[in-house]
Amino acid sequence: MSFYFAQLLTGLANASSLFLIACGLSIIFGVTRIVNFAHGSLFMLGAYIAYSVVTRLDAGVFGFWFGMLAAALAVGLVGLAMEFLILRRLYRAPELFQLVATFGLVLVIQDVALAIWGAADLLGPRAPGLARAVRIFGEPIPQYDLALIGIGPLVLAGIWLLFHRTRWGILVRAATQDRDMVGALGVNQNWLFSAAFFLGAALAGLGGALQIPREAVSLQMDLNVIAEAFVVVVIGGMGSVAGAFVAAVLISVLNAFAVLVFPQISIVLPFVVMAVVLVLRPHGLFGKPGSGHGAPGEPEAPLRHMSGRGRMALAALVLAMLASPAVAGDFTLILLVDLLVAMLFAASLHFLMGVGGMVSFGHAAFFGIGAYGAALAVKTLGLGMGGAMLAGPLAGALGALVFGWFCVRLSGVYLAMLTLAAAQIVWGITFQWQDVTGGDDGILGVWPAPWASSDTAYFYLAAAICLGGIWALRRVVHSPFGYLLRGGRDSPVRAEAIGLDLRRHQWAGFTLAGTLAGLAGTVFAFSKGSVFPDVLGIAQSVDGLIMVLLGGIHALAGPLLGAGVFVLIEDWVSRLDFWRFIFGAIILAVVLLAPDGLAGGLERLRRLLRRTTGGGAAR
Amino acid sequence: MLEVTDLHARYGGAHILGGVKLTVAGGEVVALLGRNGAGKTTTIKSIMGLVRQISGSVRYEGRELLGRPPHVICRAGIGYVPEERRIFADLTVAENLEVGRRPTREGAPHWSVAHLYELFPNLAERRRNQGKQLSGGEQQMLTIARTLMGNPRLVLLDEPSEGIAPVIVEQMARVIAELKREGLSVLLSEQNLHFARLVSDRAYIIETGQVRYEGDFADLDARPEVSEQFLAV
Numbered sequence: 001m002s003f004y005f006a007q008l009l010t011g012l013a014n015a016s017s018l019f020l021i022a023c024g025l026s027i028i029f030g031v032t033r034i035v036n037f038a039h040g041s042l043f044m045l046g047a048y049i050a051y052s053v054v055t056r057l058d059a060g061v062f063g064f065w066f067g068m069l070a071a072a073l074a075v076g077l078v079g080l081a082m083e084f085l086i087l088r089r090l091y092r093a094p095e096l097f098q099l100v101a102t103f104g105l106v107l108v109i110q111d112v113a114l115a116i117w118g119a120a121d122l123l124g125p126r127a128p129g130l131a132r133a134v135r136i137f138g139e140p141i142p143q144y145d146l147a148l149i150g151i152g153p154l155v156l157a158g159i160w161l162l163f164h165r166t167r168w169g170i171l172v173r174a175a176t177q178d179r180d181m182v183g184a185l186g187v188n189q190n191w192l193f194s195a196a197f198f199l200g201a202a203l204a205g206l207g208g209a210l211q212i213p214r215e216a217v218s219l220q221m222d223l224n225v226i227a228e229a230f231v232v233v234v235i236g237g238m239g240s241v242a243g244a245f246v247a248a249v250l251i252s253v254l255n256a257f258a259v260l261v262f263p264q265i266s267i268v269l270p271f272v273v274m275a276v277v278l279v280l281r282p283h284g285l286f287g288k289p290g291s292g293h294g295a296p297g298e299p300e301a302p303l304r305h306m307s308g309r310g311r312m313a314l315a316a317l318v319l320a321m322l323a324s325p326a327v328a329g330d331f332t333l334i335l336l337v338d339l340l341v342a343m344l345f346a347a348s349l350h351f352l353m354g355v356g357g358m359v360s361f362g363h364a365a366f367f368g369i370g371a372y373g374a375a376l377a378v379k380t381l382g383l384g385m386g387g388a389m390l391a392g393p394l395a396g397a398l399g400a401l402v403f404g405w406f407c408v409r410l411s412g413v414y415l416a417m418l419t420l421a422a423a424q425i426v427w428g429i430t431f432q433w434q435d436v437t438g439g440d441d442g443i444l445g446v447w448p449a450p451w452a453s454s455d456t457a458y459f460y461l462a463a464a465i466c467l468g469g470i471w472a473l474r475r476v477v478h479s480p481f482g483y484l485l486r487g488g489r490d491s492p493v494r495a496e497a498i499g500l501d502l503r504r505h506q507w508a509g510f511t512l513a514g515t516l517a518g519l520a521g522t523v524f525a526f527s528k529g530s531v532f533p534d535v536l537g538i539a540q541s542v543d544g545l546i547m548v549l550l551g552g553i554h555a556l557a558g559p560l561l562g563a564g565v566f567v568l569i570e571d572w573v574s575r576l577d578f579w580r581f582i583f584g585a586i587i588l589a590v591v592l593l594a595p596d597g598l599a600g601g602l603e604r605l606r607r608l609l610r611r612t613t614g615g616g617a618a619r
Numbered sequence: 620m621l622e623v624t625d626l627h628a629r630y631g632g633a634h635i636l637g638g639v640k641l642t643v644a645g646g647e648v649v650a651l652l653g654r655n656g657a658g659k660t661t662t663i664k665s666i667m668g669l670v671r672q673i674s675g676s677v678r679y680e681g682r683e684l685l686g687r688p689p690h691v692i693c694r695a696g697i698g699y700v701p702e703e704r705r706i707f708a709d710l711t712v713a714e715n716l717e718v719g720r721r722p723t724r725e726g727a728p729h730w731s732v733a734h735l736y737e738l739f740p741n742l743a744e745r746r747r748n749q750g751k752q753l754s755g756g757e758q759q760m761l762t763i764a765r766t767l768m769g770n771p772r773l774v775l776l777d778e779p780s781e782g783i784a785p786v787i788v789e790q791m792a793r794v795i796a797e798l799k800r801e802g803l804s805v806l807l808s809e810q811n812l813h814f815a816r817l818v819s820d821r822a823y824i825i826e827t828g829q830v831r832y833e834g835d836f837a838d839l840d841a842r843p844e845v846s847e848q849f850l851a852v
């Protein structure tokens with residue numbers, strides 16, 4: 001009995017940490033509608049800054065707690081700067097831009113932290129006065145855990161007072177419901193948004209700072225914590241602080257007991273809980289459907305068939321690529337295969353988002369399932385390359401069929417979060433299931449059949465498969481099914497009204513996108529000869545999002561262009577020191593300078609040139 | 620006081636307003652009449668800075684407001700009461716009023732919470748209730764009271780009589796009369812000709828995004844073919 005009580009207390013202490021980071025995320029989302037991927041980075045910065053302050057101050061009780069608050073304040077200021085310099089320019093942009101911009105910030109902050117604090121993990125001091133354990137019912141409980149258990153509700157109460165007893169808090173709650181109306185009542189939204197960012201970031205910083213007596217400070221803290229923080233926010237209902245608290249307690253306590261029964265579960269448990277909650281309550285426990293006001297209501301530009309000249313340029317590019325083995329070296333060919341894989345992956349994601357209107361944060365799930373499907377077909381089933389190349393996309397399709405059933409029941413951010421959960425569940429299972437997937441060691445020796453084993457031969461095989469897949473997607477986009485999907489994307493209500501079973505169509509679209517992502521994963525697996533859990537990771541999903549965004553969401557050629565540019569930039573940048581910083585900065589520059597993607601940016605440049613050279617036939 | 624000229628508005632590709640022209644003088648109640656989808660709401664939202672693709676001119680007390688963000692337009696002295704009410708459902712009545720509160724303004728009547736509770740006794744009783752617990756009529760009262768908290772000189776009222784009980788419509792007419800007595804100007808969008816006649820000095824009729832008629836009600840009554848053509852009577 002006492003053991004279970006101790007377990008409960010551990011769960012509650014974890015809940016406090018989780019709540020601190022999640023509630024900041026929730027406040028920021030509630031007011032600004034920005035899904036802040038960089039929130040984990042703020043958490044990490046909080047830990048690093050607290051470490052520096054506390055170790056420098058020769059930690060007494062006062063020094064320690066001063067360090068905590070100083071870290072919170074400093075991170076709050078970082079958040080403020082982020083909002084003021086970058087995100088403020090993106091409030092009117094589609095949410096994908098904000099998301100990718102915050103991911104750019106993740107990369108930048110990673111390298112800034114690396115430059116300042118180095119790559120080694122840092123072990124922080126214990127909290128003075130709370131360094132020992134007390135016995136409760138005979139079980140030793142760290143005093144610091146008890147302090148944390150107190151801090152969570154204390155912060156919750158503080159936020160409650162702030163939100164109910166101050167004018168600022170009332171404005172924040174009002175803006176969470178209908179920010180445009182708050183603006184029409186004379187409140188300057190910019191100011192409100194900055195304040196929300198400051199508060200949210202400071203809470204994340206505090207959360208990170210309070211971790212230093214419990215875990216080593218490392219550069220992995222940011223992405224380790226962000227997925228779980230998202231889960232908590234979504235379960236609680238986005239924008240609801242009380243919801244975040246309940247969800248944090250729910251997840252942490254469930255986890256504390258579940259690991260007793262099934263030790264491997266902790267990686268996937270939060271995501272499973274989230275999937276269940278979302279299917280039962282599509283807006284989380286305490287969330288409400290958005291008011292619809294304040295959404296960027298820009299109607300989508302219709303997709304155009306490509307112009308004759310565009311087609312010719314594309315054909316020329318494809319031909320040049322196909323002719324390249326005559327001149328290119330092996331390295332270039334390998335790069336070109338990467339490019340082809342990226343194009344198909346990005347095209348499938350673009351189909352899901354741009355055509356189907358379903359934003360996915362977890363498209364890597366199907367890429368990875370395809371890759372593992374093919375690898376397992378070779379290794380476990382003993383199939384040849386041909387069989388494996390069928391098994392991969394089939395596995396992707398199956399995965400998408402299952403997850404799609406859940407996902408199409410939701411929309412907007414909640415859908416995106418569920419896709420993220422799906423990817424994390426698959427990643428968790430793959431990572432843990434040593435016997436079958438090899439866990440962290442991956443699966444090695446997935447080589448193509450002898451006839452396709454030369455770089456040139458595999459290049460042509462990859463080209464045939466990937467270009468074929470992209471071509472098929474284009475056909476689907478311009479088929480009646482594609483039109484239906486787009487109709488549903490632009491006005492779901494109307495689509496339902498004319499008796500269209502939109503969900504069914506979306507489910508089919510989701511499955512198709514998953515199949516082609518699986519196909520891309522299959523080609524990838526054979527090109528590398530091995531598969532590791534990374535292919536299922538958040539970074540892989542975000543790469544796809546960046547490609548789609550780089551290319552611009554409105555043009556069918558966008559993802560191809562985006563993937564091309566992405567692969568080339570990555571290939572070049574990743575050889576440099578601090579490549580994350582450079583890459584993050586590039587992403588931010590693109591998002592800020594070409595908010596309609598490279599394709600749109602080029603188009604505008606072309607129009608500008610034509611206008612200046614063509615005698616100023618302005619509109 | 621308000622002078623709108625050549626106002627164009629679009630949503631995406633759709634051209635909704637095609638050169639609206641209207642004026643509201645100080646202390647005047649002006650009705651903007653028109654059928655469903657005629658462009659009344661779009662006109663009001665455009666004045667308030669809530670439509671993004673607009674061109675033309677919106678001058679208010681000599682100052683050009685077109686292109687300014689809504690909060691600046693509100694601070695200039697224009698209050699907006701939206702058609703869908705848009706009260707903050709999770710906030711209490713008192714908190715809803717707090718969101719609308721602005722400093723006193725020279726040349727505009729000052730509305731205190733106490734004064735507003737006098738004008739809307741129902742709200743006083745329900746001050747601790749959340750917005751979502753109010754009836755439709757009470758919500759309509761709240762959205763007007765909330766706007767008055769900003770001490771505006773001109774109020775844009777979008778279909779205040781829509782979807783509420785006849786008793787409340789009467790109360791609404793009394794409120795508008797009270798606003799006029801206090802010296803406020805009102806631009807009122809309406810489909811209900813009888814209600815508009817009861818409270819306004821003049822009327823514009825708008826159809827497919829253009830003003831088709833302007834004049835007072837006596838004149839309008841003398842030309843029944845106009846109301847027949849442009850209004851659902």
Ligand SMILES: Nc1ncnc2c1ncn2[C@@H]1O[C@H](COP(=O)(O)OP(=O)(O)OP(=O)(O)O)[C@@H](O)[C@H]1O
Binds near residue numbers: 635653654659662810
């Ligand atoms: N957000 C929007 N996007 C696209 N079209 C819109 C939008 N809002 C309104 N419209 C269109 O603009 C036209 C004018 O609408 P508006 O709401 O101004 O009319 P209204 O006169 O206020 O009508 P009602 O009496 O129904 O309130 C309508 O045809 C409507 O369909």
Ligand SMILES: [Mg+2]
Binds near residue numbers: 660661702777778
């Ligand atoms: Mg209207």
